[in-house]
Amino acid sequence: MAASVLLTRDARARTVTLTSLDAAAVPQGSRVVDEATLAQVVAQVEADEHPRWVWDDTRRWYPALLAADVRVDRCHDLRLCHAVLRHAAAAAGSRLQCAPAGPFDAPPPDATPAHEPDLLDALADTGDAPDPGPAAPGGTEPDALLTELRDQLDAVAGSTQPGRLRLLLAAESGGALVAAEMQHDGLPWDPVRHDELLTELLGPRPVGGGRPRRLEELAATIRDLLSDPRLNPDSQPHLLAALRRQGFSLASTSKWEVRELDHPVVEPLLEYKRLSRLLSANGWAWLDAWVRDRRFRPTYVVGGVVTGRWATDGGGALQLPASLRGAARADPGWRLVVADAAQLEPRVLAAMSGDRAMAEAARGSDLYQRIADAGTVPTRRDAKYALLGAIYGATTGTAGMLMPRLARAYPQAVALVEAAARAGERGEPVSTWLGRTSPPASAAFLDRIGAAGAEGADAQDVRDARRGARDRGRFTRNFVVQGTAAEWALCWLASLRRRLRDIGDGRAHLVFFLHDEVVVHSPADDAQAVAQAVRDAADEAGRLLFGSAPVEFALDLAVVESYADA
Known part of the structure; x- marks a missing residue:
């Protein structure tokens, strides 16, 4: 039985080669099929062998399979995995990282992801984004893709955290399948x-x-x-x-x-x-542009934001206004199961840092209220300002005044984000829990920091360097938490996708995702079972990332006919 099957296309001959691979990516045999029969062949191999499909880009391969009503369980997306491993600190020194920029270091030609505006934009403004390198692969030569796959497997195996990196790559690739399926199925929408x-x-x-x-x-x-x-x-x-x-x-x-x-x-x-x-x-x-056949089908870009959060390449799925959510309505006889991970980033911070006091505050649905009830800060609003200020680097106003109280109550949690901030200020990279690493500081940034510390440095240059260092510190402080929250969400999606297949006749399906919120379209009779699956998947995501850490990932969950009622 093949561990994986590599797909490569000969565009001129209109054929596809399926190469069976063992666990070490050694070819075990190949077959060539016409593109016209590919979906049928993939369906049969999926049923018989249940392999992990290896391809250069899920967005190139999976939509056509979905259009033919063929779905796969697992894949390894070489483009997405390369992007993670290229800068992963845990895989430093690997052959993949030491190689010059190549085809997988560029975005695919059919994707120009919309960047999510947040603190991360500061990097693009200061030239800290990595050079994309040559254009992405147009053809898919089997030898080249096999070499890339082996380099990726070697980078993981030789890393300091192989287990975490394997989970990250599996979650990232699984997210690509979910994104394509949600675009194909669409969110029910009443024009x-x-x-x-x-x-x-x-x-x-x-x-x-x-x-x-x-x-x-x-x-x-x-x-x-x-x-x-x-x-x-x-x-x-x-x-x-x-x-x-x-x-x-x-x-x-x-x-x-x-x-x-x-x-x-x-x-x-x-x-x-x-x-x-x-x-x-x-x-x-x-x-007119985005709703067809009573479905809204946005184009998600997995890993479109540097922290690993998703972006969109059209449709604005990440900014659906509350005033129009009443148009998102389940089909007759169906329901929308809507779940929002309550205060996800603070809970992730508690789990990452091992701060038991904050983990205790995270028990229940309202972490902010429990912080206030414990007397750490006067009100729930103060707790929210203080904790989000710690994550996003607010040093003035209410958040700044409350930081000393927060540091006394939750020293490990505050120490984690402070350490990430100091690393960023020095120009060092930081990593998420599973190993996604922030982009390196630009040479210009490092030069400014070095010049500001030299004897006789100009006072204005010193002020500018310190301001730039603080900006990068806010970025890295946020990166470790937001990026880890994105990893939790990917594991949540993957677990839920798997569980939905076993409910009723398997018709319930994911239709919308927004950072820490999911929407499932479910037959009405299955809705309660789907709701339980959503909860169980959240629990599993927490265990996958953090083991037995005593942090509860609470959900706000509703079964509704209209998204506006959630």
């Missing part, structure tokens, strides 16, 4: 209800373009309040000029700055911006 919700918020859909009625009313109010009858509220320069004529000097028209104004235009302007954003991101044009 009529979507139109009704937009109409309630914006007014009827304009005929021939233009602003909907509600936006036009707000625009007229804004013009009147700013005494500018020709003002275009969609133009930041126009708005800034009009506000300056009212005596306000703003750097931008962000909602944070607008809220600080003492002027009657604030509320209508903020409402206009909110509704305008809804119209542009998820309005009627979005409905």
Whole structure:
């Protein structure tokens, strides 16, 4: 029985070669099939041998199999696994890391993932992102892919943490299967209800373009309040000029700055911006483009963010507004099982650090309230600010003032993120629990740090270097926690995907994922069993990562007909 089957394509001959491999990636035999019969052959091999499919990129291979109603249980995605191993500190010195940049060091040509905006953007701005190297592979020569697979297996086997890296690669590859399946199956979406919700918020859909009625009313109010009858509220320069004529000097028209104004235009302007954003991101044009056959099918990009979080390459699945979630409705006779991992990142921090006091606070559904009840900080809100401040590096305001209390109550947890921050400030990489490692600091960053420490350094250069070091420290502090939370979520998805096949007739399926939230579309009769499977999968994810660590990964879970009711 083959441990793995490698798929390679000859585009000119329109054939695919299936090469059976043993555990050491040694070929045990090959067969060549026409592309037209590939799905049928894969289905038969999957049923007979249950192998791990090895291919260059799940996004190249799996959609066509899904379209033919063929699903596989396991795969090894060479592109995703290469991205993890290329910089994994645990695999330092491996042949894979020492090799020059090659085809797998570039994103696939059909994927330009949307980067999730957060602290990680600071890296791109300062040139700390790695060089992508040559273009991604177009053809898939068997020898080249076998060499890549062997290099990856050797990198894991020779690493300092082979067990964790194997789990990470399996979870990352499994995530690619889940992402493709969710895009194929789609989130049930009622276009009529979507139109009704937009109409309630914006007014009827304009005929021939233009602003909907509600936006036009707000625009007229804004013009009147700013005494500018020709003002275009969609133009930041126009708005800034009009506000300056009212005596306000703003750097931008962000909602944070607008809220600080003492002027009657604030509320209508903020409402206009909110509704305008809804119209542009998820309005009627979005409905026309992204909903087909009553399904919303976003394009997920596994590992699209440097921490391992997913991004999207279209559809905005990671930013579905609450005001439109009523359009996500189960089919007749079905239900949506919606689960949200409560306060996932703080719980992950408790498990990573081995901080028993924080683990005790994580028992139950509301970690923040338990921290407040223990007297660590005065209120639940204070607990949330303090803990998220520790993870994201807030040093001022409420979070900064509460940090000493948090450090006394949970010394191991705070020490873990502080150590990650100090490493980042020195330009060192940090790693998640399973071994994903942050991008290396750029040569320019290291030069600035070195120059700032030299005798006679310019005072402004010193200030700039310290500011850059603090920014990188905030990034690495967050990286270790957010990245490990992403690993927990991948294991949750993989466990749940496996469990769903054994419920009823196996029709329940994952349809949506958002960092720490999943949605399963289930026959109504199976919904309670699915809900239990979601809970069991969360427990299994915790054990896979952290063994017997006494941290509870609580879920907010609901069985509903509409996503808005969850």
